[in-house]
Amino acid sequence: MITLDDFKKIELVVAKILEVEPIPGKDKLYRIHISLGNEDRYIISGIREYYKAEELIGKKIILIKNLEPKKIAGYESKGMLLAAFNGQTLSLITVDRDIPEGTEVS
Numbered sequence: 001m002i003t004l005d006d007f008k009k010i011e012l013v014v015a016k017i018l019e020v021e022p023i024p025g026k027d028k029l030y031r032i033h034i035s036l037g038n039e040d041r042y043i044i045s046g047i048r049e050y051y052k053a054e055e056l057i058g059k060k061i062i063l064i065k066n067l068e069p070k071k072i073a074g075y076e077s078k079g080m081l082l083a084a085f086n087g088q089t090l091s092l093i094t095v096d097r098d099i100p101e102g103t104e105v106s
Contacts, residue, residue, distance in 0.1 A: 009066075010064060010066065011064065011065040011066040012062055012063070012064060012082075012104065012105035012106075013036060013062070013063055013065045013101075013102055013103060013104055013105060014060055014062065014063075014095055014099050014100070014102065014105065015034040015035065015036050015041075015060070015061050015079070015081075015101055015102075016034060016035045016058065016059070016060050016061075016101045017032055017033070017056045017057055017058065017059045017060075017061060018033045018034060018035055018040070018057070019033035020032050020053035020054075020056045020057060021053070022048060023044070023075065026048075026073050027049070028046040028047075028049055029044055029045065029046055029048055029072070030044070030045055030051075030053065031043075031044055031075055032044070032045055032056070032081075034061075034063065035101045036063070036065070036101050036102045037100055037101040037102030037103075039102075041078040041079055042075065042076065042077065043063070043077045043078060043079045043080065043081060044072040044073060044075050044077035045077075045080075045081055047083065047090060047092070050089075051090075051092075056092075059092065060094055060095045060099065060101070061081045061082070061092050061093065062081065062093045062094070062105055063079045063080065063081055063082070064079055064081075065079055067079055081093075
């Protein structure tokens with residue numbers, strides 16, 4: 001269990017996917033260029049077997065913004081997208097209305 005104060009430390013924001021590129025030699029990984037409105041970042045995500053790159057462009061996703069950066073497959077990842085996975089199907093957590101990038105999720 002975590003406290004509400006612990007949960008409040010997590011910065012969740014809306015991000016827009018701008019570009020997606022497969023990482024050579026890594027069948028599951030994409031390098032994803034995202035916009036947070038006033039800032040662009042790259043994240044590395046293991047969703048390649050569930051989504052084609054062209055399906056992701058333009059999607060507005062939910063991002064953990066304040067996750068400590070990590071090197072994955074030689075690239076720095078600055079955040080983590082949220083998704084639901086039931087063991088077979090993966091579904092990105094997206095917004096269903098036109099919400100600006102960078103908007104906080106609460």
